[in-house]
Amino acid sequence: MPSVATELAPQELRVLVAVAHEGGFTAAAASLGLTQSAVSHAVRGCERKLGAVLFERGRGGATPTPAGERVVGHARRILRLLELLPAEARATESARIAGPLRIAAFRSVAAQLLPAVLTRLAERHPQLTPEVRIVREIGRGTAGEVADGRADLGLATLDADTAAVPGLLAAPLFTESYALAHPAGHPDPRSLPLVDWDENCGSYTRSWWGRQDWIPSATINVADDTVVLSLAAQGVGMAIMPMLTLANPPQGLAVTDLGPRPPTRQVGYVTTPELARTAAVRAAIRELRSVPLPPGLTRAR
Incomplete structure (x- = not known):
């Protein structure tokens, strides 16, 4: 078991995410309702516990280091799981699925495939609120959004680049x-x-x-x-x-x-092992696997 002295509390994770999102300690403090000194102290504490510099400080603000990018990505994912706990508990008891579902998709699959999927989700789970972001499928693309904790589910082109993103689950949907x-x-x-x-x-x-x-x-x-x-x-x-x-x-x-x-290209979904077990992501994957496909697409077996 890790020492308590090296564990990061949820509030510390929120500070790291806010600094990365806002680009500086002062703006992060304002967004969190804290003082700038409290944010600075929290970041220094995180760096001391982890043994790594997480942000480059400068006159223009604070920029995550490579280690900081990785840590902030994990922080977003952990905070998302904490956010989902109440909905997961209620889904287990009542079979209802509620709350936000964050989907990242590239433009053509969002335009041609997602409308039918979202319609079916709305019919079966009216308390579920999908949030769709269009992401260009360049570099880390939609898989990177999932890895960085900005999306629960990504619709991605599955190739060597996607497979190289560590810590993700990927499965084909169609060719x-x-x-x-x-x-x-x-x-x-x-x-x-x-x-x-x-x-x-x-x-x-x-x-x-x-x-x-x-x-x-x-x-x-x-x-x-x-x-x-x-x-x-x-x-x-x-x-x-x-x-x-x-x-x-x-x-x-x-x-x-x-x-x-x-x-041809293969298109599939990408998520994390933890999110793959949540009710909302499972429901979305079921609809993605069963929705009728437009011409020119062949369902993966």
């Missing part, structure tokens, strides 16, 4: 194929310039992409997949896009398959 998006009526869309976006072509499509000698380097790279579709519809070029993004194409855009073995 999504890609197709060619291009101006309607163009006689040879593969000859057009390539329009791409930052979140496209992760490790799940890179091997297929590298075998194609007809795909040029991107002439335009944008930050949003809907902009890609708009540009392709207006004749600027062609794009290779996942099917959820192509579910409601703009006027003037045509979609053509990429042959019998198109590139």
Whole structure:
């Protein structure tokens, strides 16, 4: 058992999270209703107990060190579990699921899949209040939001980067194929310039992409997949896009398959081992596994 002298109390965890969120001791103190000296004293106490510097102090405020980022992530997750305890106790007694459910999702899956999931959750669990945040699937993406304690459940593209995030549970929901998006009526869309976006072509499509000698380097790279579709519809070029993004194409855009073995990506959910056992997360996963899928998606077995 760890020594009491090294254990952090919930209030100390709240101070660490507030300092990271507010970017400084003074703002954190105001948000917590404490004095600046009390916050500073609490942070120093945490650093002494853990044997690590958690924040870089400067005139501009306080920035978490790498150790601080890890500790604050764990602090958020612990505080979330403490917050869920009353709801978990009531769910066990009455089978009712209530309270917030924080979901992080990338744009296309949030737009095309989540509405049906949230509708079914509302019908079955009217006291549950989902909170959805759209997160770009770049770097640590939605998995990083879960790891850092900002989300209970993430809808993520499952690849090597996701698997590398420590301490998370990940499971596939469906496989999504890609197709060619291009101006309607163009006689040879593969000859057009390539329009791409930052979140496209992760490790799940890179091997297929590298075998194609007809795909040029991107002439335009944008930050949003809907902009890609708009540009392709207006004749600027062609794009290779996942099917959820192509579910409601703009006027003037045509979609053509990429042959019998198109590139695919796997989409699934990510959570923590502790949150995976909570009633709200279990209910959301059940709906994600049973909701009807749009065309171009194959449910994971």
